[in-house]
Amino acid sequence: MDQEKFVKQYIDRARKNEKVELEFRGLDKNKTREARAQLEGFLAYAYDEDAKNYFEKDPLGRYVSTFLRASGGVMDGLGSYFFWTAGGAGFGLKGIGLLEKTLADKIDYKRDKKYIDVDLSDKVKLGAETVAERAAAYLPLFAGEIADLLRGRSKHDNLVLEYTAEKGVNSFLDYRRRLKENPEQANVIPVEYFRNPAYAEETEEEKGPKIVKIVDVKGEEQEPATIKINDYKAKDMRKTGS
Amino acid sequence: MKIKDCTLIGAFKCSEDESIVDVAKKLRGINLRHIFVVDKSDFPVGIISVIDINNRVVALGKDPKELKAKDIMSKPIEVYDLQDDVQAVYDKMIEKMRVMCAVTKDKKMIGIITIHQLLKRLEK
Numbered sequence: 001m002d003q004e005k006f007v008k009q010y011i012d013r014a015r016k017n018e019k020v021e022l023e024f025r026g027l028d029k030n031k032t033r034e035a036r037a038q039l040e041g042f043l044a045y046a047y048d049e050d051a052k053n054y055f056e057k058d059p060l061g062r063y064v065s066t067f068l069r070a071s072g073g074v075m076d077g078l079g080s081y082f083f084w085t086a087g088g089a090g091f092g093l094k095g096i097g098l099l100e101k102t103l104a105d106k107i108d109y110k111r112d113k114k115y116i117d118v119d120l121s122d123k124v125k126l127g128a129e130t131v132a133e134r135a136a137a138y139l140p141l142f143a144g145e146i147a148d149l150l151r152g153r154s155k156h157d158n159l160v161l162e163y164t165a166e167k168g169v170n171s172f173l174d175y176r177r178r179l180k181e182n183p184e185q186a187n188v189i190p191v192e193y194f195r196n197p198a199y200a201e202e203t204e205e206e207k208g209p210k211i212v213k214i215v216d217v218k219g220e221e222q223e224p225a226t227i228k229i230n231d232y233k234a235k236d237m238r239k240t241g242s
Numbered sequence: 243m244k245i246k247d248c249t250l251i252g253a254f255k256c257s258e259d260e261s262i263v264d265v266a267k268k269l270r271g272i273n274l275r276h277i278f279v280v281d282k283s284d285f286p287v288g289i290i291s292v293i294d295i296n297n298r299v300v301a302l303g304k305d306p307k308e309l310k311a312k313d314i315m316s317k318p319i320e321v322y323d324l325q326d327d328v329q330a331v332y333d334k335m336i337e338k339m340r341v342m343c344a345v346t347k348d349k350k351m352i353g354i355i356t357i358h359q360l361l362k363r364l365e366k
Contacts, residue, residue: 041252188353191252194273 001055001161003047007040007192010165014039017169023176034189039172041190046168054115054160065107065153072100073148098134101148105130108156116163129155245331246324248363250345250353255280258287262299262306262314265290278344278351279315286344286351288315321346322355332360 014020076097082090112118133148255278256265269292279288298314299306322331324347335357342356
């Protein structure tokens with residue numbers, strides 16, 4: 001997940017936070033836009049600080065874990081098939097599969113710890129979910145395999161994203177508090193306020209030239225005013241380059 | 243009245259070693275036409291406009307992947323501190339024909355002041 005998607009996904013969730021909601025209460029339209037831009041800015045900053053590193057750095061660990069999950073899933077699936085059709089014959093295969101998945105979880109957990117502060121409750125939550133997934137592997141109808149497919153890697157990704165979002169929200173609340181305590185502090189509109197929506201929503205494939213027509217107040221198209229191009233000569237008073 | 247009493251735009255910046263492709267992507271994503279270049283200590287040392295990319299890279303047939311921000315940035319630039327006087331900054335910006343300038347606090351870039359914001363402050 002990149003920064004843009006993260007901000008888009010978590011901004012509305014952050015707005016539902018009680019303390020954040022209080023910051024928005026009673027604001028006029030412009031102040032609301034400004035506060036939202038500040039919140040977006042802090043979420044984006046938090047992403048760059050933590051989640052970005054988790055998703056982009058140390059790709060080897062992520063590849064190894066993905067491979068182990070895929071291979072473990074196949075072994076586990078085959079094991080389940082033989083386990084239920086051939087009377088426990090797939091026990092060994094299941095064992096290998098579950099071992100591979102557990103190893104993948106270990107690697108992912110190590111990466112979690114490397115990029116964020118994992119507290120005890122997160123550790124317990126992750127551990128409980130992993131144990132439940134492994135236990136579900138012995139249920140019929142591939143329950144364990146499906147559970148692992150849905151939550152195997154994503155439980156680690158979500159942990160990092162939730163942590164990042166919380167950090168962004170806390171920074172925003174902290175900034176708003178400081179602003180109230182010291183109104184003399186410079187009022188800075190986050191640069192995200194000026195985000196170009198034409199390029200914020202689209203994927204690479206969808207991008208293309210945009211034709212904007214100048215329309216007057218009555219809704220009729222009109223020709224733009226023209227100025228002689230020679231009136232504009234570069235007056236570069238600075239030097240170029242390093 | 244000081245710059246800290248004005249509303250600033252957040253620091254829209256890139257590092258000196260950022261490739262022009264990355265700089266262009268940043269400019270594409272934000273509705274601003276200039277980006278400031280900061281050194282390793284986060285102090286603004288140059289500025290790049292979308293026109294600079296056209297005139298100094300595309301029009302000369304240079305490869306934007308090979309060039310870095312420091313290769314095409316305009317310099318030197320005027321940098322103001324949060325504690326600088328609004329009238330003095332306004333006068334300097336008019337004299338130098340600048341529309342926006344970098345603002346620092348403790349020698350680190352914290353935002354951008356526009357001539358429009360200075361005018362608004364001086365009107366009050």
